[in-house]
Amino acid sequence: MGQNRIEKIAERHAVRLPESFRVHAGDFVSIRPAHVMTHDNTGAVIPKFLSVGARHVFDPKQPVFCLDHDVQNESPTHLAKYAAIEAFARAHGIAFFPAKAGIGHQVMVEEGFALPGGFVVASDSHSNLYGAIGALGTPIVRTDVAAIWATGETWWQVPEVVRVSLTGRLTPGATGKDVILCLIGLFNQDEVLNCCIEFAGEVGSLSMDQRLTISNMSTEWGALAGVFPFDAVAKAWLHHRAASMIRRGDQAPRLTTEIIEKAERENPMSDPDAFYAKEFTFDLGSVTPHIAGPTEVKIITPVPEVEAKRVPIQKAYILSCVNGRLEDIAEAARVLRGRKVAAGVKLYLAAASTTVQDEAQRLGHWQVLIGAGAIVLPPGCGPCIGLGEGLMEPGETGISATNRNFQGRMGARDSFVYLASPAVVAASAAAGYIAAPIPTVARPLQGTVEECEAPQAPRERISIREGFPKVVEGPLLLLRKDNLSTDSIYGKDYTYRDDMPPPEMAKVAMVNYDPQFQAIARGGDIVIGGWNFGCGSSREQAATALKYRGLSLIVAGSYSQTYKRNAFNNGLIVIECPKLIKELRSRFDGRPELTIRTDMTARVDFETSEIAVEGEIYPFAPLREVVQELVALGGFESVLVKRLS
Numbered sequence: 225m226g227q228n229r230i231e232k233i234a235e236r237h238a239v240r241l242p243e244s245f246r247v248h249a250g251d252f253v254s255i256r257p258a259h260v261m262t263h264d265n266t267g268a269v270i271p272k273f274l275s276v277g278a279r280h281v282f283d284p285k286q287p288v289f290c291l292d293h294d295v296q297n298e299s300p301t302h303l304a305k306y307a308a309i310e311a312f313a314r315a316h317g318i319a320f321f322p323a324k325a326g327i328g329h330q331v332m333v334e335e336g337f338a339l340p341g342g343f344v345v346a347s348d349s350h351s352n353l354y355g356a357i358g359a360l361g362t363p364i365v366r367t368d369v370a371a372i373w374a375t376g377e378t379w380w381q382v383p384e385v386v387r388v389s390l391t392g393r394l395t396p397g398a399t400g401k402d403v404i405l406c407l408i409g410l411f412n413q414d415e416v417l418n419c420c421i422e423f424a425g426e427v428g429s430l431s432m433d434q435r436l437t438i439s440n441m442s443t444e445w446g447a448l449a450g451v452f453p454f455d456a457v458a459k460a461w462l463h464h465r466a467a468s469m470i471r472r473g474d475q476a477p478r479l480t481t482e483i484i485e486k487a488e489r490e491n492p493m494s495d496p497d498a499f500y501a502k503e504f505t506f507d508l509g510s511v512t513p514h515i516a517g518p519t520e521v522k523i524i525t526p527v528p529e530v531e532a533k534r535v536p537i538q539k540a541y542i543l544s545c546v547n548g549r550l551e552d553i554a555e556a557a558r559v560l561r562g563r564k565v566a567a568g569v570k571l572y573l574a575a576a577s578t579t580v581q582d583e584a585q586r587l588g589h590w591q592v593l594i595g596a597g598a599i600v601l602p603p604g605c606g607p608c609i610g611l612g613e614g615l616m617e618p619g620e621t622g623i624s625a626t627n628r629n630f631q632g633r634m635g636a637r638d639s640f641v642y643l644a645s646p647a648v649v650a651a652s653a654a655a656g657y658i659a660a661p662i663p664t665v666a667r668p669l670q671g672t673v674e675e676c677e678a679p680q681a682p683r684e685r686i687s688i689r690e691g692f693p694k695v696v697e698g699p700l701l702l703l704r705k706d707n708l709s710t711d712s713i714y715g716k717d718y719t720y721r722d723d724m725p726p727p728e729m730a731k732v733a734m735v736n737y738d739p740q741f742q743a744i745a746r747g748g749d750i751v752i753g754g755w756n757f758g759c760g761s762s763r764e765q766a767a768t769a770l771k772y773r774g775l776s777l778i779v780a781g782s783y784s785q786t787y788k789r790n791a792f793n794n795g796l797i798v799i800e801c802p803k804l805i806k807e808l809r810s811r812f813d814g815r816p817e818l819t820i821r822t823d824m825t826a827r828v829d830f831e832t833s834e835i836a837v838e839g840e841i842y843p844f845a846p847l848r849e850v851v852q853e854l855v856a857l858g859g860f861e862s863v864l865v866k867r868l869s
Contacts, residue, residue, distance in 0.1 A: 226495025290328030296612030326577025400434025409524030691856030747774030758787025
């Protein structure tokens with residue numbers, strides 16, 4: 225079986241692979257990414273880095289610091305935090321971009337840190353954006369960042385890869401934002417959850433700004449990466465950025481003709497016989513302007529339907545890493561040229577970077593928006609994440625060109641936010657209610673998805689290192705819930721209490737999910753979860769509390785990628801075994817209990833990568849040396865201490 229492009233990029237950046245080993249979905253590998261970006265959370269990573277005994281950054285060219293989240297905060301404490309981050313960057317020779325220079329993801333592509341075929345990570349969920357340039361961009365957690373600073377490496381399990389083949393061309397009025405909103409709304413049953421997406425087909429008509437938007441919001445679709453092919457459009461965009469660096473006088477520009485051509489030559493392509501877990505088709509010609517919400521990304525409606533209801537708004541936003549680019553600002557300016565923002569409406573405007581703002585001013589788009597009444601904010605995340613000026617007030621309705629409209633994210637919990645393209649936001653700001661920029665007629669969205677049966681992989685016997693169990697046996701404890709969140713596993717009343725010792729953390733594990741769990745669970749149990757186990761926030765205690773409770777391991781149909789990383793990073797074994805989950809669910813269907821003691825026992829054999837239950841055998845992805853070391857040594861921080869010593 226051949227490899228798809230995601231697998232090839234992962235293999236290209238993997239280290240210490242066995243000879244002749246070909247990387248495929250499900251494999252655990254050690255990765256040396258080209259770059260790792262952190263933003264305001266750099267301040268939280270620094271003490272992690274120091275706590276493992278690190279004193280020098282392994283490769284100062286790998287990290288990139290971009291201060292972009294709370295850039296309007298001028299308090300002495302906050303400015304001291306920013307100053308400490310800058311001092312750390314200067315001391316270690318790390319690329320540093322100060323507050324108001326731009327949003328980190330935009331800076332990464334503008335400044336040449338993301339290149340086709342590269343593996344680029346960030347401690348932020350919207351690092352998917354780097355896929356627009358042909359890089360594999362994916363999020364990691366803070367412990368991983370500290371590991372990369374200290375050793376140049378982290379670990380990654382290659383996810384399932386799906387291919388989304390685009391056909392046709394966008395019609396007038398439709399934008400990249402509409403494409404991704406329609407994909408999210410049409411395929412809204414977690415079809416790409418925790419997968420990597422390879423966009424393919426007729427992508428040549430999509431501009432780079434449109435691709436950046438689509439890749440960025442592949443996060444909201446549930447994917448871990450959204451990667452476009454590197455073609456003439458992307459190549460021209462990189463050459464334009466290289467020319468800009470020369471014009472501004474960079475002594476050693478990160479982008480040159482030679483660098484771009486080398487990246488193009490070495491850019492891996494998918495093999496003809498590559499496997500994809502799912503194959504999507506989607507007709508760009510069926511896309512019309514849509515909105516998502518309120519307070520829900522997956523519920524979409526054609527704009528004309530909402531316009532007919534004349535839904536009044538009080539706030540409008542053209543900003544963020546998804547829609548604060550030049551093309552977005554130009555679209556909004558075309559809509560608002562000669563018009564004014566309606567009375568009672570505030571329109572907030574922020575560019576994704578100073579580079580974007582400077583170019584928008586040079587072309588006159590910026591002045592048009594200010595003349596229409598837009599309120600300018602500095603380049604940064606701002607209202608998108610509920611920080612600084614312009615937040616939603618109780619009872620207000622807003623329309624925003626951002627990527628998330630979760631309840632309370634942009635301000636008051638009892639406010640309502642719709643998502644839309646910058647053109648729709650501008651038209652709505654002028655009308656005073658949600659409105660279309662031009663007359664449009666909604667069309668049925670045209671798309672299909674087909675699940676593909678994976679070829680049977682040859683079974684192999686895995687070598688087990690000292691300290692990692694060859695076999696685990698235990699009773700099965702079934703949890704009857706999909707999308708079991710970290711809030712349910714470890715509640716908010718305890719999350720921010722740093723004084724709770726492990727035994728106390730163990731006592732409150734799962735009580736938000738089932739108050740009876742503590743009475744039912746026993747040490748040595750094997751927990752059987754559902755799909756998307758550990759979704760929600762990134763709190764590490766949702767993994768450590770179960771470990772402290774004495775549970776042997778967790779078997780689920782699938783996991784939130786962040787939960788899986790937190791589990792292994794803290795020495796807790798988690799396994800994906802969908803076939804076992806389906807059969808157990810079927811057997812106990814109809815039982816009312818949230819937590820079921822099944823009176824069944826499983827034998828998990830890590831040498832053969834098989835689970836035996838009542839005479840049936842269920843295979844799972846092999847846990848190789850990468851994760852065995854994490855478990856054997858008690859977590860990633862212990863691994864780092866050992867390596868650094």
